[in-house]
Amino acid sequence: MTVSFTKKELAVFGRLTSPQHIQYFLDSLDYSDEERYRSPRSVLHDRKAHCYDGALFAAAALERLGFPPLITEILPNENDDDHIVAVFKQHDHWGAVAKSNFTGLRYREPVYRSLRELMMTYFEPYYNIKGERTMIGYTAALNLRRYGSLNWQTDDTAMDAIGDALDEVKKFYILSPAMKRRLTPVDTRSVEAGLHGAKQSGLYKP
Numbered sequence: 001m002t003v004s005f006t007k008k009e010l011a012v013f014g015r016l017t018s019p020q021h022i023q024y025f026l027d028s029l030d031y032s033d034e035e036r037y038r039s040p041r042s043v044l045h046d047r048k049a050h051c052y053d054g055a056l057f058a059a060a061a062l063e064r065l066g067f068p069p070l071i072t073e074i075l076p077n078e079n080d081d082d083h084i085v086a087v088f089k090q091h092d093h094w095g096a097v098a099k100s101n102f103t104g105l106r107y108r109e110p111v112y113r114s115l116r117e118l119m120m121t122y123f124e125p126y127y128n129i130k131g132e133r134t135m136i137g138y139t140a141a142l143n144l145r146r147y148g149s150l151n152w153q154t155d156d157t158a159m160d161a162i163g164d165a166l167d168e169v170k171k172f173y174i175l176s177p178a179m180k181r182r183l184t185p186v187d188t189r190s191v192e193a194g195l196h197g198a199k200q201s202g203l204y205k206p
Helices: 007-015 019-028 040-046 051-064 115-120 144-150 156-167 177-182 188-194
Strands: 070-076 083-090 093-097 108-112 135-139 171-173
Touching: 007 019, 007 040, 007 051, 019 051, 019 093, 040 051, 051 070, 051 083, 051 093, 051 144, 051 156, 070 115, 083 108, 093 115, 108 115, 115 135, 144 156
Parallel strands: none
Antiparallel strands: 070 083, 070 135, 083 093, 093 108, 135 171
């Protein structure tokens, strides 16, 4: 499928020449506290995104660099929001690009030997505003090439369908009941560091 972007939109993509540059671009955007989902085109137009929008934008940009457009969901317990990241494999190692209201839930260098190894790096910085550790698992990577007929790169109406598809992807849980019971609170300094620059209206209120 040929994606129809304008010359102005393509010029922005043309400047995103590496996963790191994609991350820099996402970091430059305002964090969206809205419930709506934006396609990559709408992210370019509105210059704002939350994690879902950012992951799909990153996947679209990564595809232009020759990577498959893959997204993965980080699964929380009942006291937090989920988190979506775009993942990529470079020289047989996994990395990630992400938009987040938390400083520790963004880019990962492609140095991890498996998707699980990559996902586990998000465990320590994954907590809510009360300092509770909330990550309980993650999903397999979803290849967005399956949804090209939905025009997901340019059409906002495709966002819900992809979200529904992500709900059906295989899930991997990382904590046993005993491990959950033994989890300790995150220290205050770490919570404050993770929230540095956060948009308060976009934070999940447990």
